[in-house]
Amino acid sequence: MPDSLQIALKNDSDSSNIHAYISGIAIQQGGQRCLLKANGKDLYFPQNPPSIGSPLAEDCAISLGSPGNTTTVTIPQIAGGRIWIVEDKLNFLLNPGPALVEPSVLNPSDPNANINFGFCEFTLNNDQLYANISYVDHVPRIPIGITLQQASGQSQHVAGMSPDGLDQLAESLRQQAQKDGRPWDKLIINHDGRNLRILNATHGNAVGANFDGYYEPLIEQIWQKYQSGACMKINTQAGPGVLEGKVNSNGELVIGDESFSKPNSADVFGCNSGPFTTGSSPTRNAIIPRLAAAFHRSTLLVTEEHPSDPSTFYPQDPTNHYARLVHKVNLDGKGYAFAYNDVQPDGGEDQSGKVNAGDPVLFTVTVGGKSAAAGGGGGGGQQAGDGQQQQQPLGDQQGQGYSRGPPPPPPDQGQQEQGGLRGALKGFAGRFSH
Incomplete structure (x- = not known):
């Protein structure tokens, strides 16, 4: 298993203002909380700040460049990792400890509350790379797909949504609310006249969507x-x-x-x-x-x-229509829509939108959904220097909100480790979090 891995960040959107942040727990540096620097190769370790809500000392935003561009970065072994994708930039803060305060979809006063962002989750350790598209907290407006290329020549792909996937989901939830009288439509968060994100029903109380007595x-x-x-x-x-x-x-x-x-x-x-x-x-x-x-x-x-x-x-009825419809709007039907979404029968097809392998060569995160398709590679996945147009390798150039625990970071209230690989990797990450 390599000590590091290349991640290709492909801009498959219409925007030139897409950035990525990569956060997690640095396994080989004593389990310290870290972010990847904007140069795409070095780690930034936040230091103890003088006060609550202090800004980071370093801008760790990684630009994805113009539409069609692919930016390649290199990560060391990281547990509990998240690759944050955002239209514009995110605000990460520090509390004494230091404790990294990550963007929250549940706190209306969070500086990121009206920003279009999402994330995928990953762990890279001595055994494997494990990653998934996460909808356990919310579905973002910005679609994310993932592809893993292996040394064996095999590849794994999770398509994600098309560019209008969130709007499809919002309309389906509104129809479901009209049908059964339950507040599925209240899970939809709007900003500037468009659907911004949709919260998991687990977080319904944060937006006045009460599902008491539903099941x-x-x-x-x-x-x-x-x-x-x-x-x-x-x-x-x-x-x-x-x-x-x-x-x-x-x-x-x-x-x-x-x-x-x-x-x-x-x-x-x-x-x-x-x-x-x-x-x-x-x-x-x-x-x-x-x-x-x-x-x-x-x-x-x-x-x-x-x-x-x-x-x-x-x-x-009753059933979790959020989870049902999330699977419906994802092009291959895959995505982590509730805490144990990786449970499946022996030999059954994965529902959770995960990729994992002990011989990873390149992990591609495709953002925007324009070329998203089930079964394909999403158009990403080539390494720097192989001739792909506009590809730019980089290298020269506990906070609030989440209380769940997958292979990734801090969590969001009410979620929990998984039944399969996700749970095992959560336990691994937990050895480093204090």
């Missing part, structure tokens, strides 16, 4: 089914194997030797509270992602075996 009718039906003789089968995809589950006379769902109380809607949306709180039991921690995903996708009434096939996902 309860489904939860009651599930409890009735599995208290009346039906038996669910949870494939832990780990040592415990397949475990059977029924609701006992005390009203608890017992899967194997683990008991689960009845969740509420907040538990289902967030995946990390109530019966979905992880702990010291490896068996329980293996059950939780599969069980939480089944509730989220509303599959527990249509099949008794979980994880189930994607054809069973989101079959009826």
